[in-house]
Structure formats: structure tokens, C-alpha cells
Amino acid sequence: MTNPKADLLQGTLDMLILKALSLGPLHGYGVIQRLRTMSDNMLHVEQGALYPALYRIELKGWVSGKWGENETGRRAKFYKLTKAGQRQLKIEEESWDRLALVVAKMREAT
Amino acid sequence: MEFLNILIARFRALLRRDKVLNEIDEEMKAHIELEADANRERGMTPEEARRSAMESFGNVGSIRDLAYDVKGGGFLETLWQDVRYCGRMLLKHPSFTLIIVLTLALGIGANTAIFSIVNAVLLRPFPYQSPEQLVMIGEGAAGASVSYPNFADWKDDRNIFSSTSAVRGNENFNLTGAGEPERLQGRLVSAGFLSVLGVSPALGRDFLVEDDRPGVTPTTIISYGLWSRRFASDQGVIGKQITLNNQSFTVIGVAPRGFEFEQPADVSVPIGLSADRFKARGSDPGIRVVARMKSGVALQEAQTQLNVIYQRLEQEYPKSNTGRRAYLTSLQESFVGDVRQPLLILLGSVGLVLLIACANVANLLLVRASTRRREISVRVALGASRWRIIRQLLTESIMLSLIGALLGMLVAYWGTSLVANQLPAEIPRLSQANIDSRVLTFTIGVSLVTGLLFGLAPAIQSSRLNLTDCLKEGDRGASGSRQYLRSALVVCEVALTLTLLVGAGLLVQSFRKVLQVDPGFNARSLLTMQVSVNNPDGNQVASFFRQLQENVTRIPGVTAFGISNGLPLGVANHPTFFIQGRPLPEPGQETGAVRYTVSPGYFEAMGIQLKRGRVFTSQDTPETPLVMVIDEALAQYFQNEDPIGKQISQSRDGSPKYEIVGVVGHVEQNNLESQGVRTPQFYLAFNQIPPDRLPGYVRRINLLSRTNVDPSSLTSAVRDQIAALNKDQAVFNVRTMEEIVGQSVAPRRFSMMLLSVFALCALALASIGIYGVMSYAVAQRTREIGLRMTLGAQRGNVLRLVIGDGMKLTLAGVLLGVVAALALTRTIKSLLFGVSATDPVTFISIAFLLLLVALLACWVPARRATKVDPMIALRYE
Numbered sequence: 001m002t003n004p005k006a007d008l009l010q011g012t013l014d015m016l017i018l019k020a021l022s023l024g025p026l027h028g029y030g031v032i033q034r035l036r037t038m039s040d041n042m043l044h045v046e047q048g049a050l051y052p053a054l055y056r057i058e059l060k061g062w063v064s065g066k067w068g069e070n071e072t073g074r075r076a077k078f079y080k081l082t083k084a085g086q087r088q089l090k091i092e093e094e095s096w097d098r099l100a101l102v103v104a105k106m107r108e109a110t
Numbered sequence: 111m112e113f114l115n116i117l118i119a120r121f122r123a124l125l126r127r128d129k130v131l132n133e134i135d136e137e138m139k140a141h142i143e144l145e146a147d148a149n150r151e152r153g154m155t156p157e158e159a160r161r162s163a164m165e166s167f168g169n170v171g172s173i174r175d176l177a178y179d180v181k182g183g184g185f186l187e188t189l190w191q192d193v194r195y196c197g198r199m200l201l202k203h204p205s206f207t208l209i210i211v212l213t214l215a216l217g218i219g220a221n222t223a224i225f226s227i228v229n230a231v232l233l234r235p236f237p238y239q240s241p242e243q244l245v246m247i248g249e250g251a252a253g254a255s256v257s258y259p260n261f262a263d264w265k266d267d268r269n270i271f272s273s274t275s276a277v278r279g280n281e282n283f284n285l286t287g288a289g290e291p292e293r294l295q296g297r298l299v300s301a302g303f304l305s306v307l308g309v310s311p312a313l314g315r316d317f318l319v320e321d322d323r324p325g326v327t328p329t330t331i332i333s334y335g336l337w338s339r340r341f342a343s344d345q346g347v348i349g350k351q352i353t354l355n356n357q358s359f360t361v362i363g364v365a366p367r368g369f370e371f372e373q374p375a376d377v378s379v380p381i382g383l384s385a386d387r388f389k390a391r392g393s394d395p396g397i398r399v400v401a402r403m404k405s406g407v408a409l410q411e412a413q414t415q416l417n418v419i420y421q422r423l424e425q426e427y428p429k430s431n432t433g434r435r436a437y438l439t440s441l442q443e444s445f446v447g448d449v450r451q452p453l454l455i456l457l458g459s460v461g462l463v464l465l466i467a468c469a470n471v472a473n474l475l476l477v478r479a480s481t482r483r484r485e486i487s488v489r490v491a492l493g494a495s496r497w498r499i500i501r502q503l504l505t506e507s508i509m510l511s512l513i514g515a516l517l518g519m520l521v522a523y524w525g526t527s528l529v530a531n532q533l534p535a536e537i538p539r540l541s542q543a544n545i546d547s548r549v550l551t552f553t554i555g556v557s558l559v560t561g562l563l564f565g566l567a568p569a570i571q572s573s574r575l576n577l578t579d580c581l582k583e584g585d586r587g588a589s590g591s592r593q594y595l596r597s598a599l600v601v602c603e604v605a606l607t608l609t610l611l612v613g614a615g616l617l618v619q620s621f622r623k624v625l626q627v628d629p630g631f632n633a634r635s636l637l638t639m640q641v642s643v644n645n646p647d648g649n650q651v652a653s654f655f656r657q658l659q660e661n662v663t664r665i666p667g668v669t670a671f672g673i674s675n676g677l678p679l680g681v682a683n684h685p686t687f688f689i690q691g692r693p694l695p696e697p698g699q700e701t702g703a704v705r706y707t708v709s710p711g712y713f714e715a716m717g718i719q720l721k722r723g724r725v726f727t728s729q730d731t732p733e734t735p736l737v738m739v740i741d742e743a744l745a746q747y748f749q750n751e752d753p754i755g756k757q758i759s760q761s762r763d764g765s766p767k768y769e770i771v772g773v774v775g776h777v778e779q780n781n782l783e784s785q786g787v788r789t790p791q792f793y794l795a796f797n798q799i800p801p802d803r804l805p806g807y808v809r810r811i812n813l814l815s816r817t818n819v820d821p822s823s824l825t826s827a828v829r830d831q832i833a834a835l836n837k838d839q840a841v842f843n844v845r846t847m848e849e850i851v852g853q854s855v856a857p858r859r860f861s862m863m864l865l866s867v868f869a870l871c872a873l874a875l876a877s878i879g880i881y882g883v884m885s886y887a888v889a890q891r892t893r894e895i896g897l898r899m900t901l902g903a904q905r906g907n908v909l910r911l912v913i914g915d916g917m918k919l920t921l922a923g924v925l926l927g928v929v930a931a932l933a934l935t936r937t938i939k940s941l942l943f944g945v946s947a948t949d950p951v952t953f954i955s956i957a958f959l960l961l962l963v964a965l966l967a968c969w970v971p972a973r974r975a976t977k978v979d980p981m982i983a984l985r986y987e
Binding site: 028029046047049051052055056059070072074075076077 | 136137138140141143144145147166167168169170173176177179180181
């Protein structure tokens, strides 16, 4: 996987963002940081590409955004997982697990 | 709630683009600065930290666009994309777009025009308070007149009606005094006329009971039009005196602007002032009555209650009231009952035309869809969903229909006045036909439905394509089901067209039949006009007419001159008659006849044939025995006896008696459509009216001049003769008899013309449709035809093949159409005259006409097919 972001399917990114936010509200930059930490620096998302995805799931009602200030006093928009977002995350994780299982089984078979 | 939030967000994004973009910018800026902060902490210089943050963020501009698309995205943004895309596509094929838009503009425009008339005449509520409580009352039949004394007996019965008023329109008033003398149309009403309708005067007050009785100071309410025209909208007009028919009236009120009730009237006058005129309890002269039912009382209930009173009246006045009952009609029914059906039929027909237009546009789109298959398959290959494709194509068709509707509004704006001008002016509120919010809603609704109707089938078709087939096959994919769909559309088009053509054909036939009716008089070269003489001196009146008769007959070109109180093809009096020497009929069983009072010259002027005996002469005077001329229909009452010399009276007690001196031909009185039902007619001698009663007869009298030149060229000569005798004498309603005949058939002519125009439009559209389908089929089968020709098929065979296919479609359409027409022409039965709704001649000739036109439409593509060069056709891969 030389270029993970090219293969990062839209749905996957959505799931990752939801996952990142499941640990607590974050601003966009924070989401990027958390994705990095969570993936042990193996996942590099083009930072800007986060926003269209973030807005899309905001419109779907999975996260809600609110302007606020961070600890250093910078203004930023903080996103929080909604109830619907939590449900969605569960659904996506389950289907991802199923897929991973299927792929693993098929690889073992060959 | 969530859906609403999304929608709000999207609207916000679309409408407040700058604000949304600002927000995105701000968020991205914050992001970059946070990264820069972190970089600085890691020890970079501020510039380095910033540059590195920008780099790792990526392309700010494109991310911004992407983010905005998401925010404004979804429905509206896609819609906007689609609209822009469609706009480009439509502009790229201007002739295609133009044809479709024009077809739709005409179709939608015609529908809007007819609907705006239907809206004004039928749908808009009457401008009175709670119009649903208002009823018109008739005695003996719905819509008939009421006798004034009967009305007086129940008008104050508050158990049934909360208020009532008598109305008698078409009264003439000569306005003299300041300025030009003017003849005004007026109405007689009783006290509280405006309050019955719940209308308040623009100025002044309504009539009170004190104004509505004989011998009080005459008062009048003038129309808003007269007030602004004659009195320059002077606020001080109340209390002024005006002279009407040589009598002074005090103006007490001005009717509100645009106020209408049945016939137009510039002045209203209390009927009680002339109560003497209406004292007979018979039906002549009658009044009309408008009443407001008490709230919560149903029409049927009110009628039953009123008839309890009529049963009492029957016992009290058996002579006049035996068998007489009241009939209530809602105001709506009374005003527009006659025009409802023709208008709805026209609305239905114009709707059919739009359906045919839709079928044609759908066909065009199907043709184009086949040339667009590549484009669509590429879109599908790039990941567009089927729904997405359908949506985009529907956006396109709805856009087309909306543009069509926009242009159609122009067509309607112009068409409404065109159509309204053709319509008989008596139709109430016709002048108010305009494009209001209801019409607008209708048009937008129609165009959306239209867009879906013609767009749905092609869109679904196009989206259902097999990707690999399409990309391989290129532009020439022969899709069986698509051709099937197009054929089905043509069959429907032909069927609808046949229906419309048959309807129009039946109306044309009826119109011809009506014009062929012998009216019993000669309408050619006959000039008519009316005068209203206001002179209380009967001898002067008599000499005025004697002198006029002499002077007019001396005008070169005038061959005969007559005077009459009524003209054929109009409203007439129907008094009862009693043949002397026969048992009197039971009360209520009397027969009525149309009565004319005419001068000796009338019969010659009108061209009415004398069958037996003589007509009036100048020797018939008030001093000589009373004479009468009867028509053939009345003569039949004498069976085998000779009516000449017999006597007839107009009253039950037999006085006065008139001796029959002559029998003349029957004249069509109400209209040309009596279909052999002939009401008897009799004529009294104008010259025998005693001088004291003469002034009452000449309030409105017709002068007829038969000419041997163009009758209208003598108008001024006749007017000059009248002015020479009395320069203040107003002359009005100058018409030739042919114009009167024309006016009497105007409603019929109108429906016939309009339906014919619609049917011809349908025919044109259908033939274009057939032509289009056949041309396309030929183009698709070029290779097959080439092959057949290589294998020895003659041109004739090819011609037969193509035409045969086209005619099969047409024939199917014709058969379907005949069935539809048989079902639908029944709805226009009441508009037909002298022809049956299933008239085989019309059906067969229309079917042949349609087949002929279809043959021509197939002929052109068939010829093209025979020109196919086999070599080229076979290489055509």
C-alpha cells in the first residue's frame, strides 16, 4: 500500500471520522491528528479531503458542528458524534468486520 | 426534523453562497493555523511552519469547491447542475428545442386561455356576499319571469328569504338635459336591491321602501361607469337631478365599480314608481326575482316552502295562478348554466390537443434519446445511477415544458382576448377573464404534468439500456421496444385526433343545418334600427311615425319600410289567446302565442309571405274594427275551418275581439333551432293603437327598411330623416338583419370554430407524428430495405411495405378513435342540431380524411425508402 489515501474509499473515510469522534468532540484538525494516532501513523489522509467528508456526514445528521475555542484560544469548529452517528458507526464497523472476515477466508482458501 | 435541517442547510447554501463559503474558508484557515502552531512547537520558523501546513492541507481551492458542493449539494445543487447541463444541451440543438418549445407553448397557451375564461365565468365566486345563498326565482319554469303582484305577496315572508328584490333589465332611458342626449340601458329594481346582493354602493345609499312606491319623488342609482363618464366622478353627484325619459330623478347612489347583475345597466330605478305597469297578475309584463335564502335553508326546502304560498295564491286567484308554481335556481346555475357545458367541452378538447402535443414531443424525445444513447451510456459507465439518469432527463423535459409554459402565457394573454371577443357578450363576467393566481397555478401544474407525461416514457426507456450493447452498437441501436412505444404513441395520437375531428365535424354539420333553416323572412338587404320615443301626446307620436314612413320610403334605394315592436330572433311577448266561439280552456291550460304589433309595411319589409287574405293597410285605424293577422301555426288551430273572418281575443272575457283578416308564413322567433316546434304568432295593427295608449308602445320600437342596395349604406340617410322630424330623437341598435341572424348563431359559431381549430391542430400534430415515426423507421431499416431490393424487391413492394406499416398504425388509431368518439360525442349531444351524435356520414368521412392525411404522411418517407441505393445501404455499417 504505497498510497493509502488513493484507496481510501469514501465510506471508509466516513467510518474513520465517526470512529475518531466516538472518543469525544474534536475540530477538523483534531480529527486528522486522532486518525494518525489511532493508525500508529500508518494512515495519511490528505488533510483538506477531510472536510467534504465531514460536511457530508454532518448533513446526514451523524455529527453536529459548533464553533468554539481551543485551549490556546484559537477559534475552530468542534464536531460531536450524534446518536444517529453512534448507530451508524456500529453498522459500518459490523459490515467492515464481515467484509474483513470474508476477505480473510478467501485468502486462506487459496 | 432531520430532513428539514438538511433542506434548510441546502437552501442556505444555494441562496447564501457567500456566507457558506466564508464559513468553509474560516474553518480551513483555522485548520491550517492549528497545524502551523503545531509545526512551530516542533521548532520550525513561522514562515516554514505556515508553508508546511499549507502543503499538507492540499489544494485549498478545489477542496473549497468540493466542500461547498457537499454543503449545497444533494438535491438542489444537482438540480442546478442538471438545469445548466440541460440548458447547454438544448442550446446545442436549437431547432429541436424550438420545435418542442413552440409545440408546447401553443398547447399550454391554448389551455391557459380557455382555462382563464372558464375560471372567470364558471369558477370565480360571484362578487356578492355569500353568493351561495342567492337564488333566482321563476314562475312556471326555472328561469321564467314572475308576476309582480305575486312577488308582492311573498317578498316580505322572512321565513324563507332574508331579503328579496325584483329586477327587470333591458329597460330604456333617454338621458337628456346637460350634454348630448343619450340612450341608457337601465333596470327596475325594488327596495334593497344592493343589500340583497350584499353589495354596498360606492357612494350614497341603496333604495329604501319609501323610494319604492308610486307617487314618491323619483330616485335613481347610477352605475360607476356613468358616474365617471358623465359626472367626472364628482363626489357631489348625490342629490343632483337628472332627466330620464323626460322625468326628473334624484341621484341617491352610485353602484360600486365593476358591479354587474345580468344585463348591463347605467341607471337603476325603483320598480314601485311604475307599479301600475305591472299590476296584472298574469305573466306579462313579468319581472325577475333575486332572493337571499336564510342561512341554513337548502334550495329545495326554500322552493317547497315558497310553493306552500303559491298553493294559497292558486286558491285566491284561480284565474291567473292555477297550476302556477315557483322554481328556484342557484345564482350560479341561472347565470352560467347555459354556457357551462360548451365551455367545459372546449376545455376538454383543448386538453386533448395538449395530450396529442405531448405524444408528439415524447416521440421527438424518443428519437433523440436514441441518438443520445452513447452519451447516456458513457454517463452510466462513469457511475451515474439509473435514477440519476432518469432525473436528469426529466429535468430536461420539465425545463422544456416550463419554457413552453412561459411562452404559452404570452399565447394565452393574446388568445384570451381573441377568444373572449368571439364569445357572445351576454356571457357574464367574460370581460374579467385574465391571468390570475388560479390560472397561473393551473398553467404551472399543467406544464409540470405535461413535462412528466412526455418525459417519463423516454427517460425510463433511455435509462434501461444495456451498457455493453450500446457502447458496441453505437448510434444505430434498433431497439424493438422503443419502436413499439413510438408506435403506441402514434396510435393514441390518431385516436385522439379522430375524436376531436368527429366532434368538430358534428358541430360543423350542425352549424350548416342551422343556417339552412328557413327563418320565414328574408334577412338580406334589410336595415333595422331602434328608436325610443318619449312623447306623452299620442297624436303627435302617430303623426311622427306616419311622416317618417312617407319620408323614408322616398329615400332612393329603400323599397319598403315597416315598424314593429319586436323582431324575430329575439325575446318576445307570449300572451295567451282565445278563439271566439270555442269553449274557454281550463285555467292554466291556455295556449300562448307570440304577439307583434306592426305597421302595414312590415310584412313587405321583412319579406314574410302572405298565404291567405290580406295584411294591414292604412285603412286600418283606431276607428275601424280591430283586425289581426295570424301565422300558419296559429291557423292550424282552426283545423279545416277557414280562419279568415274568425275572431280572437287576448283575454278570457273576450274583449276586445280581433277579426282575422290574413294568414302569413311562420317566422322563427327565439332562434333558428326550434326544430319544428312552432309557437303560434299573431300580429296586431300598429295603426289601430288608440292615441292615448300609443306613447306606451313606442318606448322601444324597431324601424325596418328593405333596400335594393347594401343596407348599411343607407344608415345615415334614414337617420337624417329621423333627425329632420325630431333632432333630439336618439337612434340605436343599428344593425342589418343579416347581423341579427349572425348574432343569433354566434354562440354556435364560436364553439364550432374553436373546436375546428383544435381539431385541425390535432390533425397537423398527428400527421407530423406519423411522419416522424415512419421516417425514423425507414432510416432504421435502410439496411433491410437495401437487402430486399438486392434480392429483387421492386420499388412498388418497398412503397407498399413502408406505407403498409404506417397505415396499420393509423388504422389501429382510427378504430380506437371511433370507439372513443362514440363514447365522447354523447357529451356534446346538446350542442348538436339536425345531426345525430353517431352520424355515420361524419364518422366515415372523418375516418377517411384521417387515413388520407396519414397516407400522405407515410408517402414521403416511403418514397425516400425506394430511393435507397442497395449498394450504399449494404455498406451502411
